[in-house]
Amino acid sequence: MNREFTTVAVVGAGTIGLSWTALFAAHGLNVRVSDPRPDVAEAVSATLTELAPHLAAQGLDVDRIAERVHVAADVTEAVRDADVVQESGPERIEFKKDLFATLIRQAPQHALLLSSSSAIPATAFTGEIDDAGRILIGHPFNPPHLIPLVEVVPGERTSPDVVEATVAFYTRVGRVPVVERKEIPGFVGNRLQTALSREAIYLVEQGVVTPAELDQVMTNSLGIRWATVGPFLGAHLGGGPGGYRHLAEHIGRSMNQMSLGQPSQRPEAQQRLIEAVEAAYGDASYADLAATRDRRQLAVLSALDSDHTKEN
Template structure:
């Protein structure tokens, strides 16, 4: 199934970004969002994202105009074979939307949730039969960052998770399969682990918030954009590979892990982070920071694409 007609439920930052990517791939997109500003904001987002998507070679079959807007979730999913759900992460809202769309779904339609904080099992409670539902969790912004975490379970229909992954990959995404349900899935937990130690280092006065961020983007962040930490470490001890690396550094890492902190986001810690981040930003506006981030991600994607394809 080529999923020529899709739907996005919720058109905030995540939903609008998904819509831009679906449009770029040559698909039409139906949008539901109760906000009266949703249509104007979504069209503006797509217009802003389109040049970047074109730079990445993703708009050859698409048009930004294949958008329709609906006043109900059921209306938006009518005739759509792939539905990306992005409504607020409050279980009663998710359940209400799922209950509304279930009777209106086309035969064989897939519904993928962008949820980051809720589990698939929790969301399935809003269905009579949750066979069409999978987790399809992106990284922000979905039209630029390739990752999608895909998960089904024993209540997911046969082949649905595989079909969702195939759809995402057909529009340029990189998928991983989540095999066991844990809070935060995979990538958010990795982020949380790194941020926890970054906060600990700042609280202990080891380095400033800005320098800790700099240590990441100028150091391991560059390597991790190419390969993950285990693959990188497997090259860190020469031809002996990961076994040699672990033999050499196991006590070093065990000592570091024993010494790592367990900070919490209390008011004092948050104030320290906010102040440190503001100093590091040097007066740059939120909009300028977003533009800078997206420009750098786009440049990295352009540079890495031939190596990924190879």
Template sequence: MSTPYSTVAVVGAGTIGLSWTALFAGHGLRVHVTDPRPDLAEAVASALADAAPQLARQGLDTEGLADRVHLADGVPEAVRDADVVQESGPEDTGFKRALFTTLIREAPSHALLLSSSSAIPASDFTDGLDDAARILVGHPFNPPHLVPLVEVVPGRRTGADAVSRAVDFYRSVGRVPVVERKEIPGFVGNRLQNALSREAIHLVEQGVVSPSELDAIMVNSLGLRWSVVGPFLGAHLGGGPGGYRHMAEHIGPSMREMWDSLGRPEGGPEQTERLIGAVEDAYGSRSYRDLGRERDRKQLAVLAALRETSAP
């Protein structure tokens, strides 16, 4: 691989960290993984075995995949020779501040220090740290070895060179990095997801639909549309030949009236328990593993179809 990156450290081997590990190894990188979990070896082996056929379907060479992954005995060993560090630890500001203090001290001075943070901006855990210019958020969507997006979110003290290098790195492993111009809790993807989730919970709480019915509506309409166009392009096309201007001028007023009726879930213990029960009734008969594999098969099929239709 003709990039300046050869070794990546993955700090944190939960669901996201394990998926990153598979992706990086699938692209021929040496990967050093560390996590205090006692079953680290088993977790990594299982994740690589599950991911290997999915990586192969993306055209990656999975021969010797596990040989490219090293289990490190602690953070200093994991990051010692790293060109890039991808932190995927707990969503806790204090934890991240302490960890990145260690990363600055232990990783080579050229190493990019990236966080998989899903809601906490980099500035929240880098203020007061030395060498914060090379620290920024690289937030994936689960699972990152399948879902292409990475939100690249620099902190107040992140250097422009680090942003450019992060974009280059994520592109080198087949991701689609999007640089966000301002820090905001939750970044863009999770804020959009949470806005939709809030209305979905409200509709279920109000008895309009069940969880499985709401999912069927999404999968067979907006989910299908949004796999090929985003909200703005979708609205532009929805306006017909007049485009977004026609949509905004002729349909926009009724849409804005609907904004006032969008719900805010009650979210109390009783309502939450009812919601959990409804979701478990819909999906609890199947294991997490089975549901996840079905999701991944379908995501791979969508990605393959998009690649085929995008080919010249």
């Protein structure tokens, strides 16, 4: 069944929620924002101004973006007429249990109830909710107005129709939804990110490279490759004409003999790592570093989009 999406409630106006707000509004949706922070109106206004160039670079019309966003007095007002609710609150099970129990009562019965949860599966906070069929995870990567991926992770009781509608919604706002077939803490993206992060920390702890040098290794090799083909296709190509089979049967054997490291759990080791990262990047402000990241990510997205257009 096709659904119309006209109004979205964003519950939680932190970094993720504000980015969602700008994205939804730029796609012509009416957005209702709820957050108890006292400066929520100022934060929303500043974010829309700051992110407008990013959205315009993606071909979106941002001339009237602010007119589509309303700061609600509370959650009840925000979700009253919502077709979709995107929760982006704290990563705490008890918080989500209480909030989604409220959303079930206050949001329209047709509304999709989506959580930006980074690691907690929907089943973990919906066990006591009778009508859990329209609750699931819609986990973005930061910042969601730029990074296309949304991990769509149904709970044990999520309706298949709701999953289908959720995919349609995220596609409607220019994202790339990937439905994951099993719930697992951290989902797929963050588990991959954590695995890489562990080895990165280990290599720095062992004195193999500094944090800045490790970042150079990534941005000048795997980062470029994975932005275009991903690990499995990259490995398939790495096997030459013989493909993944050749890689697995030959190079893969020596790679499998390599044992990965385990970062230290000692507080003093963590403190040394923090100081090393701060020594590498602490002189630059968060705003400057984020602006550089976003500018480069836009350039990558533009190149990929241009290549995709040529292929079609």
